[in-house]
């Protein structure tokens with residue numbers, strides 16, 4: 001194979017902005033493209049440009065999915081456990097405006113807005129505005145329940161870029177049961193149609209539990225996505241959050257390897273799939289960081305431990321600190337929260353220790369990651 | 378202080394930067410190492426000039442080399458780690474090392490890998506998007522130049538020890554030839570030896586239950602010092618990367634998974 005045939009950094013970065021719409025998007029969001037270009041040229045220096053995933057509205061949700069790792073952050077769960085909602089100061093619009101500016105300076109160009117169900121938040125429009133959809137790609141996670149034609153048009157008019165709609169099975173009864181919400185499957189299918197009509201980019205986000213990748217139902221889902229031209233994004237169930245104690249859900253390397261095999265044949269991917277000219281690897285800090293309602297930054301969507309609070313410290317300092325952490329920064333192929341039992345034990349022990357005294361997650365930096373080594377030690 | 382511990386890992390000292398003070402066991406090479414006879418068969422398929430070499434001659438040469446390592450107290454413990462015999466045909470052409478890697482060695486590694494795993498991919502990605510021709514030189518302190526020189530006139534056989542320097546950052550891997558004792562026929566591993574070892578053992582990095590180390594071709598230096606050439610698996614697939622060796626701007630990558638190898642070799646004799 002000649003090197004010219006192989007993946008290049010540019011090709012991958014550009015695939016984020018779908019090929020056909022490239023010029024349109026370049027004119028519409030020149031700052032986004034400037035940052036993508038800078039990231040491509042800085043990548044050899046070790047620069048990163050992670051997605052910031054914003055959990056909003058105290059993770060309020062209209063569904064109660066069996067595999068959800070958000071439940072311990074939700075008001076409904078906290079009220080059950082403590083009798084009251086999270087008393088910590090929540091991020092406000094001005095905090096998000098400041099975060100958007102800091103992110104822009106850092107070279108970050110993607111925000112994912114998530115919940116719970118983000119569309120339940122009445123202030124979502126204002127949030128999109130302060131984040132600045134012309135400086136950042138604004139991507140919305142949704143279970144599809146409220147995402148009808150009108151909502152899709154509203155999101156597109158606000159400058160939204162992409163919607164990621166969850167569908168956990170092609171079998172309506174299974175999906176609805178998994179989400180404990182009758183009718184959820186039909187609403188998700190409606191949401192894809194609405195997103196297409198509004199001209200939004202979209203993907204189908206689906207949770208993979210052990211052995212599902214080998215099932216007929218999964219084949220059906222790949223066929224559906226191919227026919228509808230929807231990229232299929234897969235998240236792997238982890239032994240944390242609601243998955244704790246459900247080892248039968250956790251994917252093995254056999255599942256993951258088969259998925260990597262299928263990636264060559266179908267338009268399917270996980271967040272570990274090689275892209276942007278980067279190899280498939282664990283992307284803690286470098287790939288996706290979650291910003292909790294109170295500003296705590298977690299280096300992976302499945303971790304309940306913080307690297308620092310963005311309302312109290314600069315974003316760049318928090319990310320650099322994360323990159324220097326021995327578990328999080330250095331290169332590793334495996335998913336540490338799903339496959340590395342030494343890390344899983346450390347994580348779950350620290351979460352349990354913290355939760356004995358305090359009912360609110362995540363574990364603050366000083367009580368968790370600060371206790372591990374840094375590459376500078 | 379011994380040079381290698383009982384696992385065959387180079388003992389670190391304060392002048393080296395390593396991921397940890399002990400050898401990691403998380404990343405594992407495939408359990409099987411092919412027998413010399415099989416390695417020679419596979420190598421002959423891809424290097425036709427080796428056709429006349431008999432298996433017993435190859436085995437005799439390997440055994441001589443192994444005994445020499447075993448009788449050297451400094452290096453003896455390295456035999457406790459996994460090692461891969463290899464054979465390199467005479468390299469008459471003396472072409473540029475980057476060109477040789479790109480046009481000859483990598484396509485052969487690909488062929489050998491695809492022979493064994495026809496449904497899997499072998500992919501090459503260089504992060505600066507440029508071909509390797511005229512971009513690669515040999516690290517002055519790697520002693521790899523001597524292997525290349527000998528190989529210009531001779532068939533070379535040897536052993537590749539992939540995990541000798543696992544967890545060492547790239548600069549500390551390179552330093553080893555300054556610090557380790559002399560041995561006739563030793564170098565930091567590079568292209569000829571690692572590619573030949575992979576041709577003989579295409580399953581080396583494929584592991585069903587866990588992840589495998591990432592093999593750095595540390596004896597090679599890219600013109601862009603931020604790039605390191607390496608082999609890695611991606612699930613059932615094999616990949617070659619020219620990858621950034623920077624963790625953060627100005628800070629070298631130091632990973633539990635990245636490894637530098639040592640190669641011991643000799644000129645094949647009858």
Ligand code: SF4
Pocket residue numbers: 271272281282283284287299300301302334335336337338
């Ligand atoms: S720990 Fe796993 S889920 Fe988290 S970033 Fe790494 S690969 Fe992704």
